[in-house]
Amino acid sequence: MKVxxxxxxxxxxEVSSGDEAQALHAELLRRRAEGSLSAREIVPAARTVLLDGLDRPRRVAAELTAAELPPAPPRARAVVELPVRYDGPDLADVAAHWGVPEREVARIHxxxxxxxxxxxxxxxxxxxTGLPPRYDVPRRATPRTAVPAGSVALAGPYTGVYPRSSPGGWQLIGTTDAVLWDHARVPAALLSPGTRVRFVPVEPVGQP
Amino acid sequence: MSDRALAVVRAGALTTVQDLGRPGHAHLGVPRSGALDGPAADLANRLTGNPPGAAVLETTVNGCAVRPRSTVTVAVAGAPCRVTVDGRPVAWGAPVRVPAGALLDVGPAVSGLRSYVGVSGGIAVEPVLGSRSTDLLSGLGPPPLTDGTVLPLGRPTGVHARVDVAPQPAPPAELVLRVTLGPRHGWFTPEAVHTFVSRPYRVSPASNRIGLRTEGAALERARPGELPSEGMVLGAVQVPPDGRPVVFLADHPTTGGYPVIAVVRAADLAAAAQAVPGTPVRFVAVRRR
Incomplete structure (x- = not known):
């Protein structure tokens, strides 16, 4: 661990894997909740966790450098299920990258x-995250100027769902009616760091 | 709508509602947003008797004009400009009484870029995640003002300040930004790091509330590629593939993959908000306190 x-x-x-970053994030949230860490923002990312708005950054740095990283916390949170239709325009390209038939993409995902x-x-x-590394896919060579809200998409090791229409370079494999973001709702975000997610096909997978 | 309201007569090039922003939600991909020139927004509130977190209007380049439906106290701070009420000149940087139905015109910035219009009671649009700020990156908060928009006002809580004209820093002729190096200065050649803190840059016209873009010497990377996405802070100096430093301002993305060569001290960002395109920029390395 590097601070x-x-x-x-x-x-x-900075840690050496995404799993370690998730474990560190959970540990830092625990410390903030118990009052031993005062940070305005705790922002996990691919291989890092950012602590922003610290009262005593030097002291926190020294504590973290000395600390052992605890193992990943148990997966206690409920699973959020997202209904999905695997009807994205890049399904064939993704199938080609994966070396499987199109309907297998839906089954695997x-x-x-x-x-x-x-x-x-x-x-x-x-x-x-969750797909094995052999299913990594590149971004599209030419990003789309408008990806519709609810698009389920892949890039690198990640799956994402576009909360609203925006430009984007990810490979689109499906669509969901789930509302990912609603600022009038509490909580506004359906997904937050650590949330477990399953995609549930609206139609049985593997139909012609 | 009640008579506690403000009708927008001339929205100007880009006028938004701003307060202290919505920090604390970066882990959800929500930018902090908030007034770019914080001290100016704060002054506009103090002059009108508002608490520090009240929402004000942030204009860009050419001001705006509004007509309150009830008598209010206003104060214009930030970029100096001509201020009139029904065509009569009134003070900039001081509390001004605007009678119900009168036209308050905040003129084009004489120097600097962004003027702040505080109104007694504050702009009372519905908050989103605890803030009324317009976030131009993510689209949260009220949209930028358009002609004909009617904005609700809150109830005044305080008494306006008794000053003739409050002292304010002049917009910068040269923007000097103190930086602490890192976290990713190791991604650049030693020559590039030296260039960054010694050569002059200029403010690019492509700057906005998301970032202050610069023109000048391209910074050469010691290693190619992108970082895995990592969290970004206010004032981060990110270097995209064209090699020209970008200083992240209030509406910056919460994560990014281009290396951050340095971070600008928070106290210097208000001046960055007022630097017109073409202003010379110097990045000065300082030690971490």
């Missing part, structure tokens, strides 16, 4: 339990 100072009152804690590694890009946009 990098960021400006005057933030620290970037719907058979995976995902976890929100981190959020970013837009309010409510989660970067979901």
């Amino acid at each position: 990098l100072p960021v400006g005057e009152d933030a620290l970037l804690v 719907a058979g995976t339990e995902f976890r929100v590694a981190f959020c970013g890009f837009a309010p409510g946009f989660g970067y979901l």
Whole structure:
């Protein structure tokens, strides 16, 4: 674990894997909840957790450098199920990358339990991990100028769902009617870091 | 709508509602947002007797004009400009009484970019995640003002300040930004780091509430590629593939993959909000306190 100072009152804690970042994030949230860590923002990402708005950054840095990283917490949270139709325009391209028939993409994707590694890009946009590395896919060579809200998409090791229409370069494999973000709802974000997620096909997978 | 309201007569190039923003939600991908020139917004509130978190209007380049439906106290701070009520000149940087139905015109910035219009009671649009700020990156909060928009006002809680004109810093002729290096300065060649803190840059016209873009010497990378996405802070100096530093302002994305060479001290960002395109920029390395 490496602790990098960021400006005057933030620290970037770097670890060696996404799993470690998720475990560290859970541990830092626990410390903030019990009152032993005072941070305005705790932002997990792919291989890091950012602590922003620290009262005593040097002291926190020293504590973290000395600390053992506890094992990943038990998966106690309920699973959020997202209804999905595997009807995306890039389904054939993804099938080609994976080396499987198109309907297998749906079966593999719907058979995976995902976890929100981190959020970013837009309010409510989660970067979901869970697919084995052999199913990594590149971004599209030419991003779309408008990806519809509810698009279920893949890029690199991640699955994501577009909370609203926006430009995007991810490979679109399906659509969901789930409302990912509603600022009038509490909580506004359906997915937050650590949330477990399953995609549930609206129509049985494997029909012609 | 009650008579505690403000009708927008001339929205200007880009006028938004701003308060202290919505920090604390970065882990959900929600930018902090909030007034770019915080001290100016704070002054506009103090002059009108509002608490510090009240929402004000943030104009860009050419001001705006509004007509209150009830008598209010207003104060214009930030970028200096000509202020009139029904065509008569009134003070900038001081509390001004605007009678019900009169036209308050906040003129084009004489210097600087963004003027802040505080109104007694504050702009009382519905808050989103605890803030009334317009966030131009994510679209949260009220949309930018358009002609004909009617904005609700809150009830005044305080008494306006008794000053003639409050002192304010002049918009910068040269923008000096103190930076602490890192966390990713190791991604650049030593020559590039030296260039960054010694060569002059200029404010690019492509700057906005998301970032202050610069023109000048491109910074050469010591290693290619992108970082895995990582959390970004206010004032982060991100270097995209074109090599020109971008200083992240209030509406910045919460995560990003381009390396951050340094972070600007928070106290220097208000001046960045007032630097017009073409303003010389110097990044000065300072030690972490």
